[in-house]
Amino acid sequence: xxxxxxxxxxxxxxxxxxxxxxxxxxxxxxxxxxxxxxxxxxxxxxxxxxxxxxxxxxxxxxxxxxxxxxxxxxxxxxxxxxxxxxxxxxxxxxxxxxxxxxxxxxxxxxxxxxxxxxxxxxxxxxxxxxxxxxxxxxxxxxxxxxxxxxxxxxxxxxxxxxxxxxxxxxxxxxxxxxxxxxxxxxxxxxxxxxxxxxxxxxxxxxxxxxxxxxxxxxxxxxxxxxxxxxxxxxxxxxxxxxxxxxxxxxxxxxxxxxxxxxxxxxxxxxxxxxxxxxxxxxxxxxxxxxxxxxxxxx
Amino acid sequence: xxxxxxxxxxxxxxxxxxxxxxxxxxxxxxxxxxxxxxxxxxxxxxxxxxxxxxxxxxxxxxxxxxxxxxxxxxxxxxxxxxxxxxxxxxxxxxxxxxxxxxxxxxxxxxxxxxxxxxxxxxxxxxxxxxxxxxxxxxxxxxxxxxxxxxxxxxxxxxxxxxxxxxxxxxxxxxxxxxxxxxxxxxxxxxxxxxxxxxxxxxxxxxxxxxxxxxxxxxxxxxxxxxxxxxxxxxxxxxxxxxxxxxxxxxxxxxxxxxxxxxxxxxxxxxxxxxxxxxxxxxxxxxxxxxxxxxxxxxxxxxxxx
Numbered sequence: 001x002x003x004x005x006x007x008x009x010x011x012x013x014x015x016x017x018x019x020x021x022x023x024x025x026x027x028x029x030x031x032x033x034x035x036x037x038x039x040x041x042x043x044x045x046x047x048x049x050x051x052x053x054x055x056x057x058x059x060x061x062x063x064x065x066x067x068x069x070x071x072x073x074x075x076x077x078x079x080x081x082x083x084x085x086x087x088x089x090x091x092x093x094x095x096x097x098x099x100x101x102x103x104x105x106x107x108x109x110x111x112x113x114x115x116x117x118x119x120x121x122x123x124x125x126x127x128x129x130x131x132x133x134x135x136x137x138x139x140x141x142x143x144x145x146x147x148x149x150x151x152x153x154x155x156x157x158x159x160x161x162x163x164x165x166x167x168x169x170x171x172x173x174x175x176x177x178x179x180x181x182x183x184x185x186x187x188x189x190x191x192x193x194x195x196x197x198x199x200x201x202x203x204x205x206x207x208x209x210x211x212x213x214x215x216x217x218x219x220x221x222x223x224x225x226x227x228x229x230x231x232x233x234x235x236x237x238x239x240x241x242x243x244x245x246x247x248x249x250x251x252x253x254x255x256x257x258x259x260x261x262x263x264x265x266x267x268x269x270x271x272x273x274x275x276x277x278x279x280x281x282x283x284x285x286x287x288x289x290x291x292x293x294x295x296x297x298x
Numbered sequence: 299x300x301x302x303x304x305x306x307x308x309x310x311x312x313x314x315x316x317x318x319x320x321x322x323x324x325x326x327x328x329x330x331x332x333x334x335x336x337x338x339x340x341x342x343x344x345x346x347x348x349x350x351x352x353x354x355x356x357x358x359x360x361x362x363x364x365x366x367x368x369x370x371x372x373x374x375x376x377x378x379x380x381x382x383x384x385x386x387x388x389x390x391x392x393x394x395x396x397x398x399x400x401x402x403x404x405x406x407x408x409x410x411x412x413x414x415x416x417x418x419x420x421x422x423x424x425x426x427x428x429x430x431x432x433x434x435x436x437x438x439x440x441x442x443x444x445x446x447x448x449x450x451x452x453x454x455x456x457x458x459x460x461x462x463x464x465x466x467x468x469x470x471x472x473x474x475x476x477x478x479x480x481x482x483x484x485x486x487x488x489x490x491x492x493x494x495x496x497x498x499x500x501x502x503x504x505x506x507x508x509x510x511x512x513x514x515x516x517x518x519x520x521x522x523x524x525x526x527x528x529x530x531x532x533x534x535x536x537x538x539x540x541x542x543x544x545x546x547x548x549x550x551x552x553x554x555x556x557x558x559x560x561x562x563x564x565x566x567x568x569x570x571x572x573x574x575x576x577x578x579x580x581x582x583x584x585x586x587x588x589x590x591x592x593x594x595x596x597x598x599x600x601x602x603x
Binding site: 259263 | 309310312313316317321324325334434435437438439440441442443446447449450454537540541544545548549559560563564566568571572575578579582583586
């Protein structure tokens with residue numbers, strides 16, 4: 001008897017999880033998510049979805065306007081740059097550069113910073129104050145300035161841009177994660193894990209890390225846009241990705257002298273940066289609202 | 299209070315110290331620093347000279363001492379391109395940069411505070427939507443592209459404003475707005491949420507019960523408390539304005555430190571870039587120190603911690 005009542009009571013919820021999923025999807029930022037999807041796909045499939053060579057200079061084709069303007073054609077939908085290269089093709093390959101740098105810098109910097117934050121929060125005391133002092137000093141550096149100098153000394157390359165961003169990026173993660181861990185350390189389950197003889201490493205990885213995950217994910221999402229803007233700024237200044245590699249910031253710099261005659265050369269990469277950064281920021285805001293109850297009321 | 303000041307000053311000094319050491323080591327570990335300080339076609343004699351004056355034949359500690367001594371005396375070496383001392387170039391350019399950043403800072407405060415307050419007071423209305431949309435956009439548009447767009451609209455299309463260089467007030471309008479846009483967005487968002495929090499609080503209820511006018515309640519009581527969150531981040535905003543200033547100066551050909559550095563990057567003029575980075579970083583670190591101390595002075599809660 002009791003059993004059948006139970007199943008009857010549970011069944012509806014179990015059999016039909018869709019309303020819940022649909023409800024959460026409805027509140028999901030679908031447009032930003034699709035922009036991110038397009039961005040990632042473009043980066044991965046750049047070789048398949050483009051019809052021109054991103055590097056081939058063809059001066060006879062220089063500064064062709066986009067298709068809807070006089071002199072434009074579908075063969076170069078967004079026109080060509082001052083060296084006759086297809087703008088859409090270079091934007092697509094530029095997505096790859098942006099995503100590689102963002103992923104590498106966030107994985108290395110975020111990973112390292114999280115580890116430092118866990119260590120500082122878990123051990124506390126001297127370890128904590130030394131690590132946090134280091135993080136504060138790092139945060140006091142103006143990132144772009146530091147990166148410019150580093151790239152100047154090491155030479156411009158994708159690797160050096162990643163190194164420069166990573167060297168500054170870790171500190172924010174260390175600070176935020178450490179703050180969260182300090183709160184968690186007061187909780188019973190940590191004390192119990194200690195009593196049960198779990199090693200420090202195990203407590204950090206199995207008990208603390210999953211609990212700081214939501215914060216970490218929000219921070220990572222919100223910083224994708226930031227890393228992309230920093231990389232674009234560096235490339236714009238000539239201290240980032242060296243030409244002729246297609247990077248959005250570099251494309252803007254190359255088109256800067258042609259603003260009065262060929263607006264599309266700077267507008268296309270500008271819009272690309274804006275859309276992707278906007279999409280990641282909106283997704284980050286949405287995640288923060290969902291994962292952090294404190295933020296929800298505001 | 300004293301303890302706090304000592305701690306913050308110590309931190310600032312440590313940051314500068316760390317920055318100088320990093321730069322010092324970076325230059326020496328990645329190759330011959332003498333080569334960085336001279337044009338590529340320099341002869342062996344010149345190389346020997348610079349090695350000697352930089353003390354590259356001496357131990358690292360002595361070299362570091364020389365490096366600090368030179369910078370403390372304001373001698374940053376000679377520009378590789380113009381052969382003039384970098385200190386003179388900096389002396390010419392620094393005031394121009396400060397004028398631009400100062401103007402932008404005033405514009406930022408004039409726009410972001412009313413925007414933040416109004417979007418909180420008229421929460422959920424079109425004013426809020428507009429202000430918040432503006433802020434979301436402000437954080438996604440790269441400042442150098444914004445500058446280029448402004449030139450395309452106001453110089454190329456409409457012919458209203460000059461696109462480059464320094465001159466009368468009209469030369470300030472576009473660079474200062476472009477520079478301030480990001481910070482306006484950041485302050486608006488922050489102020490909006492802290493205003494919402496403040497307007498929900500007991501002291502605002504009390505102010506209303508006392509019969510104060512709504513104007514006074516919002517612009518005096520609620521705003522004053524909400525500004526604390528903005529002032530806390532004041533140092534960060536100044537740092538952002540100074541770094542973004544480099545990009546804006548490049549776009550608008552503003553004769554300041556940023557443009558100086560950009561030219562340094564283009565011509566691989568290392569002494570110039572090194573000097574601009576160290577000076578700008580020092581300004582950033584120093585101004586956030588001043589903001590933090592002023593803030594602690596104003597807010598007893600920090601002072602007594």
